[in-house]
Amino acid sequence: MERKPLFQKWKTGLGKTRTGLLARLFASKDGINEAFYEELEEALILADAGAGVTERLLDELQAVIKEQKISDRAGARKALAGLIAKAVTTQKPFSADTGEAVVLIVGVNGVGKTTSIGKLANSYREQGRKIMLAAADTFRAAAAEQLGEWAKRADVAMVRHNEGADPAAVVFDAIASYKAKGCDLLLCDTAGRLHNKANLMNELGKIRRVIARELPDTPCETLLVLDAVTGQNAVAQARAFAEVCQLDGVILTKLDGTAKGGVVISICETLKVPVRFVGVGEGIDDLQPFNAELFAEALLGNDAD
Numbered sequence: 499m500e501r502k503p504l505f506q507k508w509k510t511g512l513g514k515t516r517t518g519l520l521a522r523l524f525a526s527k528d529g530i531n532e533a534f535y536e537e538l539e540e541a542l543i544l545a546d547a548g549a550g551v552t553e554r555l556l557d558e559l560q561a562v563i564k565e566q567k568i569s570d571r572a573g574a575r576k577a578l579a580g581l582i583a584k585a586v587t588t589q590k591p592f593s594a595d596t597g598e599a600v601v602l603i604v605g606v607n608g609v610g611k612t613t614s615i616g617k618l619a620n621s622y623r624e625q626g627r628k629i630m631l632a633a634a635d636t637f638r639a640a641a642a643e644q645l646g647e648w649a650k651r652a653d654v655a656m657v658r659h660n661e662g663a664d665p666a667a668v669v670f671d672a673i674a675s676y677k678a679k680g681c682d683l684l685l686c687d688t689a690g691r692l693h694n695k696a697n698l699m700n701e702l703g704k705i706r707r708v709i710a711r712e713l714p715d716t717p718c719e720t721l722l723v724l725d726a727v728t729g730q731n732a733v734a735q736a737r738a739f740a741e742v743c744q745l746d747g748v749i750l751t752k753l754d755g756t757a758k759g760g761v762v763i764s765i766c767e768t769l770k771v772p773v774r775f776v777g778v779g780e781g782i783d784d785l786q787p788f789n790a791e792l793f794a795e796a797l798l799g800n801d802a803d
Contacts, residue, residue, distance in 0.1 A: 520545060521799040524575040530563060534571070538578075545797070546729040547760030551767050555581055575798050582794040585763050588772035592747065593717035594622065598682045600709050600716055602702070603749075604739060605723030606690040607638060610751035610777065614723050615685050616648025617785035618749075618775070622683055623654055630681040632672035633658035634665040634705065637689040645687055651782070655679060665689065666704040673712045684713075692738055699742045719746035721774060724765070726750050729758040736769050747774040749785070754778050759797050762788075 520541045528534065535556060542552040555578065562568070562577045593599040601618075605611040612635075619629045631649050633642040633656060642658040649656040657672035669686055676684050686705065691698060702720075709718050722745050724732040732750075739745060748765055753776045762773055773788045 520797070524571050524798060526571060528571070529569060530571065530574055534574070535560070542760055545760030546758035546764065548730065548733070548764035548768070551585070551760075551763050555585070555763075579791075579794040579798050582763060582797065583790040586766045586773065586788075586793060587790040588766075590772065592772075592774055593719050594683055598716050600684045600686065600713060600718040602686045602688060602705065602718065602720040603723060604688050604690070604702070604720060604743065605749075606692050606735065609690075609723045609725040611635075611690060611723045612641065612644045612648065612687060614749050614751060614775070614777070614785060615645065615687055616652055617777075617782055619648065619654045619685055620652035620782050621785065623652055627683050628679065628681040629654040630672055630676040630679065630684045631656040632669050632684060632686040634668045634672075635687045635689045636661055636663045636665050636668060637691060641687065641689075655681070665701055666708045669705050670708050670712065673709070676713075684716075692735070692742075695738070695742050702743045720744060721747045721749050722771075723749045723751060726753040726758060726761055726777075727755050729761050730764065732761055733764050733768055736765060740769060745769065745771050747772050749773075749775045749777075750788075751777040751785075754784075759793075762793060762797075 523537050523541055539552055539556055542555065543549060547555070558581050559574065559578050562581070563574060566577070568574055568577060594601055603611055603615050615631065619631060623629050631645060631654060633645045635641040636659060639661060646656060646658065655675065657668060657675050659668045665688065672684060672686070688702065688705070689698065706718065720743055722736055722739050724736060726732065736745070736748065748771060750762060750765070750773055753759060765773060775785050776788050777785050
């Protein structure tokens with residue numbers, strides 16, 4: 499997708515954040531004064547960037563403004579966009595983009611986990627990849643049925659067992675089918691019950707051991723699905739999952755449904771893991787690979803683009 503249409507998708511997706519204080523602040527013709535910094539601090543906190551992140555961004559922005567002798571808010575917006583993009587940029591490539599990979603998808607129920615897997619499967623299939631889904635959330639009633647509907651919609655293969663089955667056994671069988679069908683990407687749904695961390699830790703540990711044994715040369719990454727609408731609660735949720743398993747990245751859903759787009763910055767800085775995908779709409783193609791520059795521009799309402 500070309501940059502212009504993609505930017506519009508991001509801009510629309512972050513519309514609720516952009517129509518708030520941030521947009522009004524940078525649209526003002528007033529100069530850069532103490533009131534500007536106070537309003538910017540309030541706007542970033544209300545956008546759920548978090549107090550610590552906001553303080554650091556303001557300190558860095560003041561230093562850049564002083565060094566570059568920036569006198570108008572358009573210049574300040576450009577400088578802040580650069581700082582935000584830097585804060586959410588990762589240099590680590592995502593394994594699924596560079597070759598064969600296994601991706602474990604974790605997250606509590608209700609955050610859009612199964613929907614995200616379906617949209618990922620569809621996106622990678624359209625890129626010419628051969629996908630296998632493992633319905634390893636055997637705890638929640640109808641989880642496999644829901645994933646099965648997405649498998650049909652995305653036209654990809656899926657392995658499932660009955661409710662209550664051993665999730666690691668589902669993954670084992672999915673790997674066997676993955677090999678037999680010549681697939682190159684395995685996406686595994688997992689149970690989202692976080693209230694019993696010991697059970698979840700044991701379950702995920704067993705699944706990873708099966709993957710390491712059966713696909714020893716295939717990289718395996720764990721992506722956590724979070725609901726952007728919950729703001730800083732999403733960060734707390736992520737901390738809880740980080741105690742249970744190694745997190746390699748985040749999928750942030752429903753970014754289009756919240757004025758709290760700044761939570762992306764908070765997640766990257768607090769957890770030290772990259773945001774890999776964001777949901778910017780309801781459509782099957784609205785789960786977009788995360789782009790730091792487009793995110794920063796859309797967040798701050800850079801209407802010049």
